[in-house]
Amino acid sequence: MLDVEEGWPTYEAGLEFQGLAMSAMSKTPRAAYLPDIPTALNLIWGALTDEMDAPGRGSPEQDAAAVRHMKRAAAEWLAVVDTQVNRATYLDRWVHDECGYQRKAPESTTSPRPIKDEAG
Secondary structure (H helix, E strand, O other): OOOOOOOHHHHHHHHHHHHHHHHHHHOOOOOOOOOHHHHHHHHHHHHHHHHHHOOOOOOHHHHHHHHHHHHHHHHHHHHHOOOHHHHHHHHHHHHHHHOOOOOOOOOOOOOOOOOOOOOO
């Protein structure tokens, strides 16, 4: 990704990376939870490649910005891939802050209280 030419070669490399993530996801047994890392990478690279191929996109300025975004994502991934905590931080930031996917609402940490019967 970092060594490919600017423009569409970067886009093609992004699609290949997304394809690797999708391939890993497809190996998940039926009715099992999808693994976090390939699922997040699929979301990230889907959004990043959409920056070049989504309707209304495609101006030279938009393409150049999309390529910079993809190359930054790739460089940052290579810097964190070997450390679990850094990997999780990267995935969370890129999925939600960089790519704009909404965070899941936090689950309540308090249990519902039983209703007391006032009559007795």
